[in-house]
Amino acid sequence: MKGPSSLEELIDSLRCLPGVGPKSAQRMAYHLLQRARPGAQRLAQALTQALERIRHCEMCNSFAEEAVCALCRSPRRDKSLLCVVESPTDLAMVEQAQCYQGLYFVLMGRLSPLDGIGPREIHLERLIERASGGEVQEVILATNFTVEGEATAHYIGELLRAKGLKVSRIARGLPAGGELEHVDSSTLAQAVVERREA
Amino acid sequence: MKGPSSLEELIDSLRCLPGVGPKSAQRMAYHLLQRARPGAQRLAQALTQALERIRHCEMCNSFAEEAVCALCRSPRRDKSLLCVVESPTDLAMVEQAQCYQGLYFVLMGRLSPLDGIGPREIHLERLIERASGGEVQEVILATNFTVEGEATAHYIGELLRAKGLKVSRIARGLPAGGELEHVDSSTLAQAVVERREA
Numbered sequence: 001m002k003g004p005s006s007l008e009e010l011i012d013s014l015r016c017l018p019g020v021g022p023k024s025a026q027r028m029a030y031h032l033l034q035r036a037r038p039g040a041q042r043l044a045q046a047l048t049q050a051l052e053r054i055r056h057c058e059m060c061n062s063f064a065e066e067a068v069c070a071l072c073r074s075p076r077r078d079k080s081l082l083c084v085v086e087s088p089t090d091l092a093m094v095e096q097a098q099c100y101q102g103l104y105f106v107l108m109g110r111l112s113p114l115d116g117i118g119p120r121e122i123h124l125e126r127l128i129e130r131a132s133g134g135e136v137q138e139v140i141l142a143t144n145f146t147v148e149g150e151a152t153a154h155y156i157g158e159l160l161r162a163k164g165l166k167v168s169r170i171a172r173g174l175p176a177g178g179e180l181e182h183v184d185s186s187t188l189a190q191a192v193v194e195r196r197e198a
Numbered sequence: 199m200k201g202p203s204s205l206e207e208l209i210d211s212l213r214c215l216p217g218v219g220p221k222s223a224q225r226m227a228y229h230l231l232q233r234a235r236p237g238a239q240r241l242a243q244a245l246t247q248a249l250e251r252i253r254h255c256e257m258c259n260s261f262a263e264e265a266v267c268a269l270c271r272s273p274r275r276d277k278s279l280l281c282v283v284e285s286p287t288d289l290a291m292v293e294q295a296q297c298y299q300g301l302y303f304v305l306m307g308r309l310s311p312l313d314g315i316g317p318r319e320i321h322l323e324r325l326i327e328r329a330s331g332g333e334v335q336e337v338i339l340a341t342n343f344t345v346e347g348e349a350t351a352h353y354i355g356e357l358l359r360a361k362g363l364k365v366s367r368i369a370r371g372l373p374a375g376g377e378l379e380h381v382d383s384s385t386l387a388q389a390v391v392e393r394r395e396a
């Protein structure tokens with residue numbers, strides 16, 4: 001015996017959430033209807049409003065409600081530096097570290113040919129246009145140190161260097177407070193290779 | 199630097215989903231806005247529609263779009279049997295087993311005093327009224343074999359027996375195809391205690 005059709009539809013549509021399969025979609029639907037109706041109402045409104053209002057900043061490509069986001073508009077930022085990150089989360093992490101006063105470009109992904117994510121999907125044309133506009137003096141590649149993040153940094157680096165731009169990659173090495181005994185050998189090897197004059 | 203406010207609101211409101219903390223709420227929001235906008239639209243509509251339409255069946259207390267659900271209205275069901283389950287999922291499991299032709303009462307929970315779930319929250323007054331209406335000959339307690347499910351079955355059993363009703367509990371024992379070697383000793387002990395004449 002099937003449940004009411006708007007319940008089936010709710011369960012089915014919850015599956016658009018990442019990592020939510022049929023079982024957890026059902027659990028979520030029951031929870032919302034049984035114990036969290038005000039929360040469900042709020043979620044429906046928040047979804048509708050976010051879909052209406054949120055687009056991508058024309059400058060940095062991160063999520064924004066305006067054509068150009070507050071960070072890109074800020075007069076305090078150094079317009080000669082452009083930091084390339086994979087996601088808005090990564091941008092937030094760099095901001096939290098309070099080590100950087102330049103601007104950003106958010107790829108909204110990383111090159112991953114097997115998943116159909118190529119140069120177009122990570123907006124490389126826009127990045128190159130932005131970087132070669134004249135104001136940017138250095139592009140800092142801050143993609144992740146995963147296989148895909150490294151490949152993405154390499155690919156972007158080649159393109160930008162061909163345009164005569166200065167390109168750098170954030171350093172890999174031991175974490176702050178890190179002990180040699182507890183670090184993986186690939187990180188340690190990189191830290192040795194990339195040693196700096198003391 | 200905080201993100202746009204309707205993004206913050208979306209992330210925050212996703213946390214009403216069970217098991218979703220700040221990190222996964224953020225991941226979900228980014229995924230919806232970045233790669234699943236049609237899905238997000240559909241989810242918003244499904245939530246609104248489900249909240250409008252879904253209520254509890256007056257007979258069995260399960261989710262329904264009508265005052266009395268299709269199962270309770272069915273002329274094919276045996277009105278002398280009433281099976282008590284904790285949730286609509288459990289009802290669906292019993293239906294799938296195709297072993298039962300009676301009606302149901304869904305508690306929508308289990309007694310759990312520490313979580314503030316007492317007799318009122320699991321609608322015991324309605325269950326007792328329903329069971330003592332005259333039509334019901336036997337109440338089958340099919341709550342889970344967890345500590346709370348057992349306590350709930352015991353509590354309901356006492357109440358209904360006091361009203362002179364016949365009350366039974368579904369059997370505990372080895373699962374179909376189960377081997378003694380691979381079953382926990384509490385289940386095995388119960389299977390021995392509850393042995394039937396062969």
